[in-house]
Amino acid sequence: MIKLHLPMMLKNVSLFCLFFLWFNQGIQAQEQSVADSLIQLLPKTTEDTARARLYKAIVDQSIDQPDEALRYASLGLKHVNKMAWAKGIGVFNGMIGRIYSDQGAYTKAKPYLIAELKIHQKNQDYFNIASCQNSLGTLYLRQGQYSKALDEYLSALKTTEKPGLTTLTPVIYNNISTVYFEQNHFDKSLKYSWRALALYREIGDTLGIATAYSGIANQFHLKEDTLQAIRYYQKALKVFQSIDEHIKIAEVYQNQALLVKQFKTRLQLQLKAQAIWDQSYPAYKLSITNLGNIGWSFLDSAKLSKNGKKQALEQATYYHRKAANLAIAVQDESNQHFLLGLKAELESAKGNYAEAFQAMYDYHAQHDSIYSQESKNKLAEAESNFFLEKKDAEIAIQKLTISNQRKVQWAFALGSLLLVLIAFLFYRLSQIRRKSNQQLQALNQSLDRANRQKAQLLAVLSHDLRHPLSNLISLLHLQKNAPDLLTPEMASQNQARITSNTEVLLENLENMLLWSKEQMNQASVEPQEVAVTELFERLKLTFSTQDQIHWEFDCPVGFSLHSDPNYLWIVLQNLSSNASKALKNQNKGKITWKGWSEGRQNYLSITDNGPGFPANILSGSTAPQKEIFLSGFGLQVVHDFAQKLGIVLQFENAEEGGARVILKMQP
Numbered sequence: 001m002i003k004l005h006l007p008m009m010l011k012n013v014s015l016f017c018l019f020f021l022w023f024n025q026g027i028q029a030q031e032q033s034v035a036d037s038l039i040q041l042l043p044k045t046t047e048d049t050a051r052a053r054l055y056k057a058i059v060d061q062s063i064d065q066p067d068e069a070l071r072y073a074s075l076g077l078k079h080v081n082k083m084a085w086a087k088g089i090g091v092f093n094g095m096i097g098r099i100y101s102d103q104g105a106y107t108k109a110k111p112y113l114i115a116e117l118k119i120h121q122k123n124q125d126y127f128n129i130a131s132c133q134n135s136l137g138t139l140y141l142r143q144g145q146y147s148k149a150l151d152e153y154l155s156a157l158k159t160t161e162k163p164g165l166t167t168l169t170p171v172i173y174n175n176i177s178t179v180y181f182e183q184n185h186f187d188k189s190l191k192y193s194w195r196a197l198a199l200y201r202e203i204g205d206t207l208g209i210a211t212a213y214s215g216i217a218n219q220f221h222l223k224e225d226t227l228q229a230i231r232y233y234q235k236a237l238k239v240f241q242s243i244d245e246h247i248k249i250a251e252v253y254q255n256q257a258l259l260v261k262q263f264k265t266r267l268q269l270q271l272k273a274q275a276i277w278d279q280s281y282p283a284y285k286l287s288i289t290n291l292g293n294i295g296w297s298f299l300d301s302a303k304l305s306k307n308g309k310k311q312a313l314e315q316a317t318y319y320h321r322k323a324a325n326l327a328i329a330v331q332d333e334s335n336q337h338f339l340l341g342l343k344a345e346l347e348s349a350k351g352n353y354a355e356a357f358q359a360m361y362d363y364h365a366q367h368d369s370i371y372s373q374e375s376k377n378k379l380a381e382a383e384s385n386f387f388l389e390k391k392d393a394e395i396a397i398q399k400l401t402i403s404n405q406r407k408v409q410w411a412f413a414l415g416s417l418l419l420v421l422i423a424f425l426f427y428r429l430s431q432i433r434r435k436s437n438q439q440l441q442a443l444n445q446s447l448d449r450a451n452r453q454k455a456q457l458l459a460v461l462s463h464d465l466r467h468p469l470s471n472l473i474s475l476l477h478l479q480k481n482a483p484d485l486l487t488p489e490m491a492s493q494n495q496a497r498i499t500s501n502t503e504v505l506l507e508n509l510e511n512m513l514l515w516s517k518e519q520m521n522q523a524s525v526e527p528q529e530v531a532v533t534e535l536f537e538r539l540k541l542t543f544s545t546q547d548q549i550h551w552e553f554d555c556p557v558g559f560s561l562h563s564d565p566n567y568l569w570i571v572l573q574n575l576s577s578n579a580s581k582a583l584k585n586q587n588k589g590k591i592t593w594k595g596w597s598e599g600r601q602n603y604l605s606i607t608d609n610g611p612g613f614p615a616n617i618l619s620g621s622t623a624p625q626k627e628i629f630l631s632g633f634g635l636q637v638v639h640d641f642a643q644k645l646g647i648v649l650q651f652e653n654a655e656e657g658g659a660r661v662i663l664k665m666q667p
Contacts, residue, residue: 251273
């Protein structure tokens with residue numbers, strides 16, 4: 001049964017990883033003589049603030065003696081209440097809440113922690129807010145309320161984003177790791193442990209580093225990487241021993257024992273750990289777990305030893321009963337569930353098969369109630385069948401003992417098969433849920449990208465429409481306000497520029513409307529034979545009024561393309577417009593359009609002698625995406641319509657200088 005119960009025992013191991021770091025100041029326990037010295041100072045300290053701080057120091061130095069710490073924390077709370085010192089009231093409420101939580105008195109602890117949180121929130125004391133949220137998360141975690149625990153830890157993590165609170169961040173990372181650890185999500189748990197370890201190393205926190213080592217070892221343990229688990233346990237133990245951290249040493253002893261197969265060595269480590277727990281926090285979660293582990297060890301010994309079987313079973317029963325009573329007293333559902341498994345094995349070893357079967361049934365029923373609410377109907381049916389089978393078994397016991405034993409064996413086999421089936425169904429459900437979450441995340445990311453592109457597009461539209469409109473207004477003002485200054489030739493040129501800018505503005509508006517229509521998927525492509533020479537002639541007429549730009553057009557006679565003439569014209573017109581914009585401040589500008597074919601593949605290209613394309617466009621030559629927005633609405637139109645026509649665009653800089661766009665037409 002070692003392979004079955006060892007993982008269950010380790011499941012609750014890491015909850016104590018950050019015990020001392022949950023205190024506001026994270027002060028390590030000192031020798032009892034230090035606390036005694038501070039207590040002797042109380043009668044001599046009359047100043048209120050100094051006395052309150054002395055109470056707090058006594059509590060910090062008494063953490064190995066929780067009853068003593070609780071006594072002075074209560075006296076401190078009474079004192080600061082008389083002072084009406086809000087921050088002090090919050091601090092002492094928190095200290096009392098944490099002491100109760102560490103003792104397993106969660107019902108008593110919660111009101112104190114909530115009272116502390118409200119006071120710190122009112123004072124906007126972000127360090128103590130984060131610390132209190134972290135402590136509340138730990139309280140929920142110890143009770144097995146993992147969703148509430150994670151909510152509190154994430155709230156604390158958000159609070160630590162404030163300046164100066166980075167020392168709390170690795171503590172919270174370690175606790176989030178514990179939440180995922182408790183849910184057997186070891187990969188994600190390990191990720192947060194590595195984050196915590198990196199931050200502990202960065203701030204030089206020795207205790208934190210060792211605590212992270214211990215948590216990482218636990219995760220490697222349950223991932224069945226024994227060598228790595230032993231390695232990190234030894235690292236943690238070495239540090240804890242060097243700073244005399246008894247509680248942390250107990251934790252490592254308890255966890256290391258689960259890796260030891262030899263009974264005597266394993267039991268020795270567990271008893272050493274329990275001696276520390278009994279001295280400090282006997283009702284703490286890990287203490288109860290360790291008592292159960294000791295019970296398992298004695299049960300294993302009973303199975304292996306014929307002569308000492310009775311004594312070993314008595315020891316196992318003693319430790320099981322002690323652990324079960326503590327788990328019930330502190331309402332520790334997780335350990336109650338764990339101890340049911342031990343009880344089932346123990347009763348079976350004693351020959352009490354009916355009690356063993358009842359305990360095993362309760363174990364699985366409680367497992368489903370803790371981790372799932374989806375099998376209530378199946379559980380009700382299983383419960384009914386269980387009692388019917390039990391009644392039949394009792395009747396059969398009176399008649400045929402051998403027959404009854406066989407029926408019990410078949411019942412166990414049937415129950416095991418049912419558990420395997422339920423586990424498989426839960427696994428499939430989790431896989432489907434994870435896949436759905438991934439799809440939802442992908443859709444959200446796609447929507448976010450679309451929203452960002454729309455915002456960028458509006459900015460580009462504003463620029464491309466404003467520029468020609470501004471030029472047009474300037475020319476009209478010149479013609480209106482100073483007509484006498486213009487010679488007939490200049491007036492004619494001015495009129496030509498007005499006409500050209502008006503046409504450019506109209507082209508941009510048409511492009512915008514066509515592109516918008518295409519984006520709504522309402523425009524259809526109607527391919528037909530298009531003479532390239534006619535397109536080139538149209539481009540020549542459109543851009544012939546532009547100054548200082550020489551246009552050249554080169555294509556074979558009768559060269560034609562099979563495409564939509566309207567969409568193809570928009571692509572060519574926008575490429576020409578962008579090229580002319582690139583040459584507007586350059587003398588002797590030259591733009592060349594060329595058409596040719598290679599076999600059955602047709603090509604068009606436009607080349608200019610301007611400054612060339614920037615690197616950000618060249619880096620994504622076949623899919624410019626974001627870089628296209630930076631170059632104006634024209635290139636966005638070119639990209640979208642080319643994609644609709646099946647044209648592959650290639651952006652490059654010519655060796656002799658300038659930019660070139662090659663259009664590989666759809667065959």
